[in-house]
Amino acid sequence: MGVSLIFKIAAVGILVTILSQILKHSGREEHAFLISLAGLILVLTWIVPYIYELFQTIQTLFAL
Incomplete structure (x- = not known):
């Protein structure tokens, strides 16, 4: 996971x-x-x- 993904999420x-x-504030709560x-x-x-990917790594780590 790169820093660019964190910046995209932020x-x-x-936005x-x-x-x-x-x-x-314009009264459109549904659209918000x-x-x-x-x-x-x-x-x-x-x-x-x-x-x-995290679950796959955990699965191979514990050989489930």
Whole structure:
């Protein structure tokens, strides 16, 4: 996992936070929720391969 992935996640977090605040203040809480959900799904798609690799490493380490 590189530093670039951490910066990408931070950028998405900042962007989602700003957009959510703007949408909440304009009275569109539903859209703010959908933006937050989309940001979460985007970050999870970046993280899932690393979690899979971690579980594979643990499995080979303990020979399960």
